[in-house]
Amino acid sequence: MNELRKDYLLDRWVIIASERAKRPTDFVVKKEEYPVGACYFCPGNENTTPPEIGRIEKDGRWTVRWFPNKYPATTEKNKSASKGLLASASAYGRHEIIVETPLHNQDFEELPLGDMQEVLEVCANRIKQLNQNKGIKYVLVFKNRGREAGASLAHSHFQVIALSKIPSLVEKEVQASRKYWKKTKRCILCDTLKKELKSERKVYKDKNTGVFAPYASRFPFEAWVMPKRHVKNLDELKPEEKKSFTLAVKKTLLSLDKMLNKPPYNFYFHVSPKKGDLHMHLEICPKLSIQAGFEFGSDMYINVVPPEDAARHYKTGI
């Protein structure tokens, strides 16, 4: 039976449409090809990107490079804000790109585990460094894979957007965590993780990390990766936790790739703002459905793959 389900933290509701439930093979994953031609992110074309902020080198060649986005969503001028019916704020911030592999056709999850871990360390360092800027209130790290998921370039890359305002979605997650804490003296996502890893929505776990298909998954095969210990940000992970977290991400994404023939996807880190406490996690959102009139008009979602089914399919590939 179809059912409305609420997100753990947010007042965000999803219709889990069990009555029209679909299997992985029901999805015809169409992937639009990228135009053939020179790639801005390939070795040899480093001069086509804005000046590099940093790189990791091995044997005299770079393996990871990061630099400002040529077309930033943010601005470097800190304009004053206005209030009232036409309220505005400064779009001050930074918008950066992390190219995580020199190989044009290599996906993030195809990197060796150690290399993946290095990339996540770069992400952790960018968050830490950008947060030192007084004008910055939040740093969002995310990845789009495939044109359908909004990646305008084929060569695998992360994006980092540092903002002068905490996104309201994150702010609401922090508030919900605080509210639960006040009542229970426990973290809502610590409790959620424990509960979900015992449920049929569990995808994978080891000593330090858990993966599950969230109860109110907005998207078919949505999956969240979460450290078991209550950590607020990526840089708080201890070496063994980092390795475990990276392995969990790798296993989940490779299982998704196998199940749906490398579908387009988005993922993003939800970490704590500089002020505020949110149990850090990664949300993986495969792009298999289209948000349309219903979703835009209601902020609700219709998901034709119950997370219990999604988890079962994920597990067969792990």
Next chain:
Amino acid sequence: MNELRKDYLLDRWVIIASERAKRPTDFVVKKEEYPVGACYFCPGNENTTPPEIGRIEKDGRWTVRWFPNKYPATTEKNKSASKGLLASASAYGRHEIIVETPLHNQDFEELPLGDMQEVLEVCANRIKQLNQNKGIKYVLVFKNRGREAGASLAHSHFQVIALSKIPSLVEKEVQASRKYWKKTKRCILCDTLKKELKSERKVYKDKNTGVFAPYASRFPFEAWVMPKRHVKNLDELKPEEKKSFTLAVKKTLLSLDKMLNKPPYNFYFHVSPKKGDLHMHLEICPKLSIQAGFEFGSDMYINVVPPEDAARHYKTGI
């Protein structure tokens, strides 16, 4: 300069990316073709849809038909709800289709004005009738055009989803209206409309209706159509207001079609819930951009067409 702007009612922020602003000709509107074959919604195939709820006939042939969706997002069983970390509610409701033309290739805005008005009257009546069901708290009427905008069938149609829960987005709009009313004794959208029709975001107006590109447009060429008089729902429009509203919708959509070669779009009505007061309006959202990691992770949007530019382009086609 890029700027963060807030929605009139919601805590929803948009980056208006003026620094990378685009014109209509910058958009390559790709439209995936629909498979050729029998159409469930064409005359002669009425037996392929669930039993009809109603129709309008002219000269012995139907011009508008409505019936339950074969694959409803809602369910007819009113299941009880649960609370706590795994909160659920009943997906009880109705999901209906309104086919607004017998012609397979005719778009809504291409119908004669009187026919368009009749369709909107059907929408008004469905909202009214479904609201009489005690289990129903809200009725959302929307349209998806084009595959990219989520329309699985080519033949033009509206969708009606009646829910046992007010969508939180609508609930928040009602709350914001109430808050403004308490402070000013005026309607926030009445004030907004007056303000915007004097601004460079004005698209069109006549005696009864105004159209504008909203200040914090999420999408390139987003446009809102609003009755000038404070009406809560579609059925409250007087005959001349109805005609004016329909004409405004027609002019806006035809201008959009001209400007961007019939792009995919979504639109939806935001009407008042049974209990609560919201100034009724229509939100038109052309589908020219992809929601990706940034949007899903932040609930913010990046819009590369400032609404001031959008309004200017709309006006040249009206």
